[in-house]
Amino acid sequence: MLVVEDDSAIAHLLTQYLSREGFEVDVAADGEQGVELARDIRPDVIILDLMLPGIDGIEVCRRVRVFSNAYILILTARGDEVDRVIGLSVGADDYVVKPFSPRELSARVQALLRRPRHDHAVEEPVRRFGGLVIDAAAREVTLAGAPVELTRTEFDLLEALSARPRAVFERRRLLEHVWGSDWYGDDHVIDVHVANLRRKLGDDPSASRYVRTVRGIGYRMGDGT
16 A cells, blocks of 8 residues: 655554554655555555645546556545545545544545455456447457556546446446445535546537436446437
């Protein structure tokens, strides 16, 4: 696990607590060092403060997503709703608002790591929705023959929707499917990830072909037309 935090007291607290929870923790004190360590040690989880010296956490997230599929949990100030949304839109998986308890943060990390992974030992057919092709076994997505680069969370959302294309998923059900039943937090995080997924698929929210909104309920898969 990598903690990117310039406040030494917070970094020390997180390192002590997470180490007691059984995690191996590395710490970076600024954004540049965070990107370098993420490339060198390939952590499973990155805890990333948004307010960092040099390059900020949003830019760190952008750069890390070029080469890493690690779960990214961002730390934000209570009033920084815009930064929180931007952080999720550039590839973060979840967020915790400061001030927070180490126990809460550890629970969120554990929830990320326990997110269900689907068993593709039995090969399943490739899913096609118009020009969108989803190979769930290979975790690959193409659109009109061109590869689409998705984060873990974006792919897991698309995989869940495409596995049952006629089903309507309530937001909470989709959260539980992707994050696990022990995840807690607000439903807003789903909307941000869906918006980011739509952007990468070139999917107009007002006339969605792939990820359709069912007003007042949640989302369902479209047929690509």
